[in-house]
Each structure stands twice: as C-alpha cells, then as structure tokens.
Amino acid sequence: MKILFVCTGNTCRSNMAEAIFNKLINTNGLQATSAGLSIVPFSLASKHTVEILRHKYEVDISNRQAVQLSKEMLIEADLVLTMTAHMKDLIVRNFPEFNEKVHSLRGFVGKNGDIVDPFGGSIDVYSQTFEMLREDILSLIEILKKRY
Numbered sequence: 834m835k836i837l838f839v840c841t842g843n844t845c846r847s848n849m850a851e852a853i854f855n856k857l858i859n860t861n862g863l864q865a866t867s868a869g870l871s872i873v874p875f876s877l878a879s880k881h882t883v884e885i886l887r888h889k890y891e892v893d894i895s896n897r898q899a900v901q902l903s904k905e906m907l908i909e910a911d912l913v914l915t916m917t918a919h920m921k922d923l924i925v926r927n928f929p930e931f932n933e934k935v936h937s938l939r940g941f942v943g944k945n946g947d948i949v950d951p952f953g954g955s956i957d958v959y960s961q962t963f964e965m966l967r968e969d970i971l972s973l974i975e976i977l978k979k980r981y
Contacts, residue, residue, distance in 0.1 A: 834862055834863050834864075834911045834912070834977070834981055835864060835865075835866065835909060835910050835911050835912075836854060836863065836864070836865040836866070836910065836911070836912050836913075836914060837865070837866055837867065837868065837906055837907070837909075837910035837912070837913045837914070838850040838851050838854070838865060838866070838867040838868075838914050838915075838916070838938070839867065839868055839869065839870060839902055839913060839914070839915045839916065839920055839924070840867070840869055840870070840915070840916040840920070840948075840950070841869055841870055841871060841916075841920075841950065841952075842869045842871065842872050842873060842876065842899055842952070843867055843868055843869030843872050843876075843899035843900055843901075844869070844872075844876055844877065844878050844879045844882065844899050844952070845878075845879050845881075845882050845950060845951050845952050845959070845962070846916045846948050846950060846951070846962060846966070847867035847868065847869065847916060848867045848878050848882065848894060848897060848899075849882050849885070849886065849962065849963060849966055850865070850867060850914075850916075850938070850948075850966050850970060851865045851866060851867035852886050852890065852892050852894055853886075853890070853963075853966055853967055853970050854970050854973070854974070856890045856892060857967075857970060857971065857974060858974060860974075860977075860978060863977060863981075866900075866906070866910075867900065868900045868901060868902040868903070868906055869899055869900065869901060869902060870902055870920060870923065870924075871901075872899035872900065872901045873899065874899075874901075875898055875899075876898065876899045877895070877896065877897065877898060877899070878894045878895065878897045878899075879951075879952065879959070881951070881954075881955075881956050881958075881959035882894070882959060883895045884956065884959075885956070885959055885960060885963050889963065902924075904928065907924070907928055907931050907935075910934065911934065912934055912936070912941075913931065913934055913935040913936070914936055914937070914938040914941055914973070915935070915936070915937050915938065916937070916938060916947060916948040916950070917937060917947035917948065918937045918939075918940065918947060919947075920937070921935050921936060921937045921940070938966075938969050938970075938973070939969060941973065941976070942969050942972040942973050942976065943972070944969065944972075948962060948965055948966060948969070949961075949962060949965075950962075
C-alpha cells in the first residue's frame with residue numbers, strides 16, 4: 834500500500850511525515866512518499882526538518898529535493914493524506930475522481946484541525962509540528978493495521 838503525504842512546498846511537513854511514517858512502520862507492503870502542491874523547483878528540505886529528523890530518528894534528508902504533486906502520483910497512491918483540510922479540498926476539486934482516497938491526515942485519524950506549517954519558524958515550532966505528526970502517524974498506523 835502506498836501512502837502519499839501532501840503539503841504546500843514539500844520542504845517541511847509532508848517530507849517530515851514521510852520520514853516519520855517510514856521509520857515507524859514495521860508492516861511489509863506499507864510505504865510513504867510525499868509531494869507539494871506548489872513547490873519551488875530544486876528546493877531542499879528545511880534545515881530544521883533535517884535537524885529534527887537526524888536527531889530524533891537518525892534519518893538524513895538533507896539532500897532531498899521537493900517533489901511537485903502530479904496526477905500520476907495521485908493515481909499510484911492508495912491513500913493521499915494532506916496536512917490541511919483546505920489542501921484536501923483543492924485536490925478533490927481539481928481531481929474529483931480521487932475523492933475516495935484523499936483525506937486530511939487529522940481528519941483521517943479522527944481529529945480536528947490542521948497540521949500547522951512551521952515554515953520560517955524556530956526549531957521549537959518545527960519540534961511541535963514533528964510531535965503532532967508523530968502522534969497522528971502512530972494513530973494512522975494503528976488504523977491501517979486494522980483495515981489492511
């Protein structure tokens with residue numbers, strides 16, 4: 834099963850979610866990727882995202898370039914999880930055929946609100962985003978194990 838995490842620029846939240854999911858998942862056949870709705874070509878993961886993932890999980894994404902969301906990626910994904918409800922609505926409005934598999938991450942795990950964009954914030958702001966993502970992804974993994 835392929836999970837696709839989506840945020841705006843694919844430098845902070847969605848690539849962090851991808852790394853967290855792939856580090857925590859211990860079930861064969863489940864894998865995450867990530868993309869952004871509107872990336873800056875050749876942009877790299879934010880320095881705070883890199884620092885947190887290196888410190889917490891010994892994962893290095895310092896050379897990872899942002900990936901632009903494409904229709905092909907939506908086709909290939911089994912589940913698309915956005916960082917905000919607005920992003921979910923944008924994707925569904927432009928690609929209604931994927932309505933059934935596009936959800937906000939927080940909505941999918943039964944929570945309200947959005948994953949706040951830490952872009953431009955301090956390392957503490959990024960740490961808060963990391964903790965929110967980690968908690969939601971642990972819930973996601975439990976849901977996926979029960980369903981699939």
